[in-house]
Amino acid sequence: MITNVTLSLAWRNLWRHPRRTWLTVGAMVFSNILLVFLISLQFGMYRVMYENSLRLFTGHLQVQAVGYIDEPRMRLTIPDAAGLAARLRDAMPGNDVAARGLAFALASSADRSYGVQIVGVQPEHEPRVSSLPGLVKRGRFLDNAGMQEAVIGSVLARNLRVDLGHELTLFGTGRDGSFAAGIVHIVGILDSGSAEIDRSFVQISLADFQDIFAMQGHGHSVVLMTSDLFNLKAATAKVEAIIESGESVVHDWNALLPGLKQSVQADMVSAWFMYAVLIVLVAFSVLNTQLMSVLDRTREFGVVMALGLSPARLGRLVLLETAMMAGLGLLLGVAVGSGVVLYFYHYGLTFPGLEAMTAQFNLPGRLYPSASFASLMLGPTVVFLACLAAAIYPAAKLLRMEPVAAMRAV
Amino acid sequence: MSTVCCIDLCRFFVQGEQTVRALDHVNLEIDKREFVCLSGPSGSGKTTLLNAIGGLDKPTSGEVWVAGQRIDGLDKADLANMRLHHIGFVFQAYNLIPVLTARENVEFVMQVQGVTASERRDRSMALLKEVGLEDMEERRPAQLSGGQQQRVAVARAIVSNPAMVLADEPTANLDSVSAEHLMGLFVNLNEKHQTTFIISTHDQRVMSYARRLIGMVDGRIVTDEIR
Structure with missing residues (x-):
């Protein structure tokens, strides 16, 4: 159970070393902004890819x-x-x-x-x-x-x-x-x-x-x-009701063009590999911070264990500190990232040569990110969980800590 | 029933090829409300004995009983729980939590115990007043002198009415005036709250307050004097 004292301690511990905390949170915020923007742009590009591929001939x-x-x-x-x-x-x-x-x-x-x-x-x-x-x-x-x-x-x-x-x-x-x-x-x-x-x-x-x-x-x-290629159930049911014939059937684009989804999924895998590298780097930064933090406070941890705080509760304290940092990183990252995404959602993103290149294929000359709950939250949520996972090792070290030895630490 | 009972207690440390006998077959019984000083030179085993009684260290052999419960076989969580409810600690280096104020440090143990906020506040304020720090409750440890920090530590140790207080060289970092004041406070709390005090020291002034003085040398009890 996490009580007020644990929450209060965790929050205050974070600000013992404001520079260290802000550096760690800053890394999380930066990666979250990047992930929010890149994933939203990626989803936006996939939507355009789907629309353009299907609009070429196949339809929804x-x-x-x-x-x-x-x-x-x-x-x-x-x-x-x-x-x-x-x-x-x-x-x-x-x-x-x-x-x-x-x-x-x-x-x-x-x-x-x-x-x-x-x-x-x-x-x-x-x-x-x-x-x-x-x-x-x-x-x-x-x-x-x-x-x-x-x-x-x-x-x-x-x-x-x-x-x-x-x-x-x-x-x-x-x-x-x-x-x-x-x-x-x-x-x-x-x-x-x-x-x-x-x-x-x-x-x-x-x-x-x-x-x-x-x-x-x-x-x-x-x-x-149709108006929404990702929500075809209602349209399919309506068409099925109208055709009323056992000799005709309705197929959606996924059945008509199975390779399209597979190629998007393959592209997603390579993109996620890049994101995973970013997330792992952030997780290592958190691991480093929390290990340092635990090492810094070894003596203090020994004292609170002597006073009656169990090692498991201390471990939860470290996890809670990490959760607070990661939560702060998530909030700030999503807030700023959403701002960036919303800007480009309205004004689009282009670079020299893009418009000329896309015009050849009857495609729009600007890229628009997709602003959805998933595109905004997916990356930061994974960063949050990765940071928590990174804090497990420092927290687990506390389970092995002996109060007497800890209190002797310099 | 005695508050503390040690039976044939041994604690050996291996250092290189040598075995150091920090506690060597110690037998000891301390009753409720006693005011005991463990005295002896450095390395005599005073702190090791306090650690064993406080459940901070596991003995190599023998038995330790606190408030009727045998504690030498308990796991870490049970030992933490026992310390939380039965023992108050005063350390040589005060060991207050630097991010908490004086009042929050005193409230800390009660918070972990789950005492309500209003009760915590009332009890901590009353005790800070009792130790002479009524106007300093919102100060952080870094804003207090050594003597003041130690008084906060004493308030923290007794605020939840533990069966006993274990104090390890509590005056070692204090000037003589602060040390005298602290010992007066211990005696007063011992009489008023009927809390058992076990204090390790090699300070003669501290020993002069003791009603029972236990002398230790090389991990053995060599004298046990009731005054």
Whole structure:
């Protein structure tokens, strides 16, 4: 039990050597500010990474035919995909929805042929669920459904030796197994920065897609972008209630793009290694301070043990002193760190070259930290616990202390 | 029932290849309210005997009984608890806690015992007044003279009404006036509070106050004189 006398003693002991205490607390405050800022920035960057990766093409949720996620076959379709997208838009205002069709085909220009992925999109809705329309660097995105237009990747254009206004012939297999063929005119060339997309993507309108591939109104997916990608349960439940079909299912981004979370987690591991080094340094500083402090007070500890304080209670005193220092470091570190985070949360962080670099990929030119309870408290809490752990050894030394020997200490 | 009883008490220290017999088969019984002085030259075993009686040091062999309880086999926590409730200590070097005021030093043992704040304050103020420090209760040890610090230490030792007070060379760092005053205080407290006092000293002035004078040489009791 920690009583008033222990609290009072612990607090006063801290200020016997104010410079030593402030140096130790200062190290904690500095590391806490650094951790609060870096973790918040890291979380903010991850959020941007998730958003940008998912906004590129995948979306937050997708309705697909059962089994399509494992084996994307042409026949695994959603009936009246555009109608379903319209129903979802009506039922879930605030969410962006678009239907798509996907097929593999051979694209031929006058000179060459390449295997490509044909994506049928709803030109009026696709820009709300995907950033690809914004990455058209030459020409324009599709704007007239049914006019046999196409947007293709920049690498594919180079490989096929085609440019804006050229014709492209598409050959493939229709949904019913029939031979599918169509001619489209290139109206835009996109440069996404993703080799896979730039090398193989051909976007046409969903109406053209359904016509060329004999889809009979079917599509392969309905893509949703919600307001919060980390809170998809409610949106998923709502979509499931609307589709009411045993032939279609809803997948969230984690199932659609499992590698994304894994790559973020891998990045987190390396970041946490760096943070761990910082935390260990602070913990050693606390260990040093508390060992010195125990050594300084050996005689005094002997006296209070003689007066009737048990060694266990003395150990708690040392832990309490550390907890007070770490608590002070936590409060000051979180307060100042939160101020720094809030500043950059509003004004963003940039450095020379960042805006030019991110603009190429249709990304924002400023980095914004994420200000959440977890981002603000996670690092300082670990520092607090590490400091307490560091004080265990000095506290444990007291358990072995003999009052007579301690009182003889100089 | 005696307050302290030592039976065939031995405490040996090994120093290099030599065994030092700090206590060599000591038998001793001290009754309640006694005012005892342990005298003898340096190294005679006075402090070792006080430490054994106070549960600060474990004897090599023999038995130590305090207030009817055998203490030589108790663990650290039980010994601390026994000291907290039955024994007051006065040390040669005062040994006050530097970060606490005079009043807080006196209250310290009571706080550890769990006595309420108002009672602690009343008792500590009364005792500080009794030892002549009524206006100095908020001073830190560094702001007090040696004699004043020792009086705070005495107040701390008896404030929780222990069965006995063990004082190890309490006048060694005091001038003669302060030493006389301190001994007068001990005698007064012994009579007023009926507390047993066991004082180790080689100061003749201190011995003159003793009603029982135990002489020690080489870890043995060689004289035991009731006055």
